[in-house]
Structure formats: structure tokens, C-alpha cells
Amino acid sequence: MIIKPVLPIKYVFNEIKVSLLVVLLIVLVTDIPVIFFSHHYTEIPLTIPTTLGIAISILISFKVNQSYDRWWEARKIWGAIVNDSRxxxxxxxxxxxxxxxxxxxxxxxxxxxxxxxxxxxxxxxPYDNLKGLISEEELKKLQSQNNVPLGILDLQTDSLKELYDEGKLDKFSRLQLEETMERLTASMGKCERIKNTVFPTTYRKGLHLAIYLFVIFLSLTEPLNLSIFIEVPVLVILSMVFFFLEKAAFRLQDPFENRPTDTPVTSISRTIDINIKQLIGETNLPKPIEPEDFYIM
Structure with a gap:
């Protein structure tokens, strides 16, 4: 999760450098016939790129909203995991x-x-960081599980049944604990739904094509019929805004991809680790996860 309001220029550039290179090539290619065949050149009305730019803005706005909804839902789910674990x-x-x-x-x-x-x-x-938390015997049982977190929940339910069968839990207590386990299972399922639901790739490709067309049409209009040393920076900067917003939306739409824009599941898990160990009276506590430059994982 990004935690600083100002992003490093290097990070921003790395996110959109390929798209900006394509834009630069497009501008240079479209300017060649204008320079050498200006007497055959017909200027495009400004209304065409203007209309296309408005459409692109609407599409990017929609994508940013949808992507942020997915990211925020993931963050809310992990907030519920914190509460239910405690x-x-x-x-x-x-x-x-x-x-x-x-x-x-x-x-x-x-x-x-x-x-x-x-x-x-x-x-x-999925077995990283489990040493010392689960017995070797139980780790061997988990080896046969395709879904390790589900296997751990299954061990939890077996322990609850054992406590109830031994008379250490009454019926009311068992029901309360079962409800908590049910919420944890539901939270896991919600995370898996977000992870396995793919955002349509054709939407992104169509948006990229629209931005490239916008650059082409804008470069051929009369207001942009400037010196190439002015036109190129202007078009690159304009397209950079569109591409960065689109890239930001693209990163947010998948909150579990081990990127700076992820939901900080490692940091949240460490917080749960500290909280639970304090609840059971342990004093040898792990340190909180420290931010990595401008983000925390």
C-alpha cells in the first residue's frame, strides 16, 4: 500500500515508460509527412481529438472508480480478518x-x-512464516492440502470439536466460536473471489488504443502544428496524464499481486501476530513491518 502523498519520479516513469515511448514514436511518424509533404496535408478539426479526449476521460474515470472499489473491498475484508482473529x-x-x-x-x-x-x-x-506457529505433525497434514489456509481452518474446527467433546465448551460457546470461524472462512472466500476475478483485458487494450488515436489526431490539428521541439513535449505530457491514471487503475484492480499498490496483507498479518501474542501473555513479540521507501507490504 502506498503511504506517501508524493511518488518518486523514477516509480512514475517506470510505470508508463513503454507507453510514452510509443507516443514519442507516433508523434515523430505523424510529423514526417507534415514536414515533407505539407502541400498535401489536410488539417484535422480540433473537435475530433477534443471529443475523443472527453470519451477517454470518462472511461478512465469509470475504470479508476471500479478498480478502487476492488482495492477498498480487499482492505475492508482484511480489516474484518483483524477483528475476527482478535x-x-x-x-x-x-x-x-x-x-x-x-x-x-x-x-x-x-x-x-x-x-x-x-x-x-x-x-x-503459503508455508513461509509458519515455523514455530504450527507443529511439525500438523505441517505434514497440510502438505496434502491444495488450499493451505483452508487446511489450517479445518484444523481449527477439529480443535473446537475436540474441546466440545471433552466438555470444555458448552453449546452456546461452541455456537459463538463457530460463527467467528464462519466469518473467517467467508473473508477468505471473498479474497479469493477478488483474486480470481479477472478485469477484462480488452477494456484496457481499447483504452490504450483510444489514447494513441487521441495523440495522432491531436498532432494533426492546426493548434498543434508547432515546431517539433514544442509539439513533442506537449503531446508526451498530455498523454502521460492519461497513461498514469490508467496505470494507477490497473494496479489497484488487483490488490494481491505483491506490488507497492497491494493491500498490505503482510503488515496486517504482523499486527495480528503481535496482538494475539499479547492477548495470550507472550512477551517475545515480533517487530511491526517497516515501510519500504514509499509503500508498505
Whole structure:
């Protein structure tokens, strides 16, 4: 997640450098016939690029809104994961005996689930950061699972059943804990839905084509019939605004791709790690995730 209001110029340039290179080539190519065959050159009315520019602005505005909705939904889901993870441990402390060893086991599993879910959504190894949180025996059981976070939740439900069968939970307490587990499962499903729902690529390609056409038409209008040393910077700057907004929307639409614009699932998981360990009385706490330059993961 980007945390600074001003982005580094290098980051901005790297995001749109390919598109700007294409724009530069387009401008140079369209200017060649104007320079060498000016007597056959017919100027394009300014209303054509103006209308196209308005259409592009509307399309980019729509895409930015839709992309931000996806990103914000992901952030809200992880906010719910924070609340439900804390709730699960507090419920265990409230409904079971203070010295019940299952509290610590399930608390550590919940921390592991958060780490594993975040890494799985980003396409990373879901077993990273699990050492010391889950027993070796349970890690071996998880090896047979295609969905590791779901496997961890399954271990949690088995522990709840064990507590109930041993009489350490009454029916009301079990129902309350089951509701919390249900919300955690639903949150995982919502994240997977966002991850697996692809934003139509044809929409982006059509928008890029429209921006390139806008540059071509604008370069052939009378107001832009300037010296090439003035025309090129003007068109590059105009197109840069469109391309950067489009690229920003493109990054936001996929909040689990291990990029600076991601939902900060690693940082959130570390916060859950610290909070839960404090709830169960542990003092050897990990440090919060530090920002990397202008963003935090």
C-alpha cells in the first residue's frame, strides 16, 4: 500500500515508460509527412481529438472508480480478518479454562492462517512464516492440502470439536466460536473471489488504443502544428496524464499481486501476530513491518 502523498519520479516513469515511448514514436511518424509533404496535408478539426479526449476521460474515470472499489473491498475484508482473529482468541479465553493449552495452540494457528492466506493470495509460498506457529505433525497434514489456509481452518474446527467433546465448551460457546470461524472462512472466500476475478483485458487494450488515436489526431490539428521541439513535449505530457491514471487503475484492480499498490496483507498479518501474542501473555513479540521507501507490504 502506498503511504506517501508524493511518488518518486523514477516509480512514475517506470510505470508508463513503454507507453510514452510509443507516443514519442507516433508523434515523430505523424510529423514526417507534415514536414515533407505539407502541400498535401489536410488539417484535422480540433473537435475530433477534443471529443475523443472527453470519451477517454470518462472511461478512465469509470475504470479508476471500479478498480478502487476492488482495492477498498480487499482492505475492508482484511480489516474484518483483524477483528475476527482478535475475537476468536478472546472468545477462547472467555469460554475455556485459563490454563487450557488449546488456547495457545489455536491462537498460534490463527496467526499462521493470516500469514498463509496473505502469501497464498500473492502467489508466494503459503508455508513461509509458519515455523514455530504450527507443529511439525500438523505441517505434514497440510502438505496434502491444495488450499493451505483452508487446511489450517479445518484444523481449527477439529480443535473446537475436540474441546466440545471433552466438555470444555458448552453449546452456546461452541455456537459463538463457530460463527467467528464462519466469518473467517467467508473473508477468505471473498479474497479469493477478488483474486480470481479477472478485469477484462480488452477494456484496457481499447483504452490504450483510444489514447494513441487521441495523440495522432491531436498532432494533426492546426493548434498543434508547432515546431517539433514544442509539439513533442506537449503531446508526451498530455498523454502521460492519461497513461498514469490508467496505470494507477490497473494496479489497484488487483490488490494481491505483491506490488507497492497491494493491500498490505503482510503488515496486517504482523499486527495480528503481535496482538494475539499479547492477548495470550507472550512477551517475545515480533517487530511491526517497516515501510519500504514509499509503500508498505
Amino acid at each position: 475475537t476468536l482468541v478472546m472468545q477462547l479465553k472467555m469460554y475455556t479454562e485459563t490454563d487450557c493449552p488449546m488456547i495457545k495452540t489455536m491462537a498460534h494457528r490463527q496467526i499462521a492462517w493470516c500469514y498463509s492466506l496473505g502469501q497464498s493470495l500473492r502467489g508466494q509460498d
